[in-house]
Amino acid sequence: MKRFKTLCGALALASTVALTLTACGGSGTGSGVPQSGGDLVMARADEATSLLPSVPTDNASIWVIEEIYDTLTVPDQSGKSVQPSLATSWSQSSDKLSWTFKLRKNAKFTNGQAVTSADVKFSIEQNQKSDAPFSFIDTVITKIDTPDPATVVFHTKKPWSPLPADMALYANSIVPKDYAGKSASQFAAHPIGSGPFKFASWSKGSSLKIVKNTGYWRKGTPHLDSVTFTTVPDSNTRATQLASNQIQINEYPSNSSIKSLKAQPNLTVSMFPSSEIDYLSMNVRRAPFDDVDVRKAVSQAIDKKAILKAVYYDHGTLAGGFLSPTTWAHDASIKPVPHDVAAAKATLAKSSHPHGFSTTITISSGSQDASSEAQLVQGDLAKIGIKVKIKTLDPSAISTAKHAGNYDMAFGLYTTDIVDPDEIARFAGTYDGGSNTLYSGYKNSKMDTLAATASSSPDQSARKAAYDQMQQIIADNVPYIPLFYVPGIYSYGKVSGFHPAATGNYFLEKVQLTK
């Protein structure tokens, strides 16, 4: 693994040279007249793993699933609310214990079958099974009624405001009842949805093709005839493929290549607001991180601005509150902790370890960014007497170590899958929300109460007040340091109308190739 990491580093160097050279060449035009039809080729680092909505957790699968299937609701562009999709309207009962959704009547699956409430019930029940990774989103649903083919009623354990947003989750995509008579694995091999595109072919490890659904209920879209997703793990190869017009969209170019890509007149580099937040977690179950003054001192000592510049090439902003600015629950009054070595020393002097200590920071192998980031943190903390040893583990091992609480400090990132703040407030803010408060082990019953209050209240201002308090508690107790709000970055050639949402949805039905 060490050898592979070294190879990757050297390759990055080689390719920086390559990209600098390619910046002088290229062909085609970056802007042009949108046209109908054509095959859009998008190169992505990772391959989809499954197209059965209740199975995968990776973005490579999720963002294809969203093109093939419909959900009852769909996130809006900003990621702050949801809009109608298969459901045209929804309402909560007066006792707040059920939600009724009215379905669109002209929606059909690509096998010609009409979309009915029975399909919705079957689909949601698949995601409620215990081995479905996102089953936790639907555990609040106790019963699903289908009084008529165009009406679905979800009964909930308690008043549950996030339900319309939960229904926009990819894992709650609507599939035909009983998988249209197929087994789950047969259906996964040839999926049928009612979305703007339909599945065409999949050559595992190489490419996945979807074609226009001519019977799509939203008339006039999609514009493209087809979309081909190719798997190109190396970001430099994706960049050269874009430069040679082999592909039209390059997903996630490396930060180091963006300057070169921007210099090419034929290409566009766009940064879309995303819900991603990068953080540094501290294990409060272990000394000395059980001391809040130690954690505060670490936060003050780290020069986040310098890391943002050196590692992220200034692509992003310094983070304050742990809820992203792309959600309505973000508290803008919580500012990033300023870099102040003197203040950090003073805070550490008040702590249980006034003269410093030795600790470790666990990073993911193969990530040059994480390695650089850790070295900068190491340098910053050394200035206040904290000696940091960098420990490298591969991604799977680091995930296990974090879940087991077997680490001192570690980097990580999180994104939200639904537009309602509930999911991420519980995941990153509460001990029982799935990550033990972002693996820090920080326990605070007030956080649980606030999360429960926020999800049950029908009043958005009351919810916002609860989320503001949660963000303030994390800022005051620092179990982890939100470092950066990171945008979603894409580079592309002859393409118009490409605007991924904050949740990542591509909305490819709006995209056109240009001449």
Add this chain to the structure above:
Amino acid sequence: MLRWFARRLLLAIPVIWGVVTISFVMMHLAPGDPARTALGEKASDASVAALRHQWGLDQSLPLQYVSYLRQLVHGDLGTSVYYHAPITSLMAQRLPVTLSLVVLSAILTMLISVPLASRSATHPNGLAALAVRLFNAIVQGAPTFFIGAMLILFLGVRVAIFPAGGYPASIGGRAWALVLPALTIALGTVPIMVRGLRAAMTESYGSEYVAFARSKGLPERPIRYRYVLRNAGISGVSILGIQVGALASGALVIEQVFAIPGMGSMLMTGILNRDYALVQACTLVFGLLVVVVYLGTDLAYARLDPRARLS
């Protein structure tokens, strides 16, 4: 000859068993939970436990080992937890890609090495020999993936003869897409091959049988092909055999760089995702490949040099 071959075939069995056992133990001892990796960070502990039970990961290691061996004996390589597909069907897609890459790179290695070695052996003090030495020094000094990146840049983007990575749907397109990665791998082997062949050819040119052939008045061309190259070929086959055997690690990096969906990139995905069955199957197949290549090398060696059969 048949007994000689059968003995070597029998010796391969403990080698394969060793590969299977070591890969099993190493994967299971490495930290990381496949169920957690498969379900993602947000899945509940109960979901992870349910999946661990479903996959038999909650059983003891010896029990898992025995059921894995039993499964292998029945020809079942298992199911990939990352790709959610039977490994045999994944192999059917990936193995031909890697084999094509290996064969094409071996052919290119020979096509480049033989003329270069031949030229520098026949004219050891000429300008061409100096150029070959320089070429060897540069190519051997540069890491293979760097050569790959440079080839993509010049032949894939600047001149645009070959695709800059990727693997198209058409058969012709695929063959064309394999040229650059195969050339990259070949260039990694060429310096070693040229050096070995040149030394062997120089030795042959100075041998008594070549002096005898010359004294009989045979022209240089038949001497080169019938005497010199045939004898030098023995060392060439050995080097090529070892290099092809080492392709497992070469394919891993090159397939990533060129986005070629072969065994190397699949193995990498398996390792990162703790896909036990996939990694074990890939290791087994790579192990088998190495054994087959070494057997083939021994056969070719025996064919070229009858003394090898006697030993």
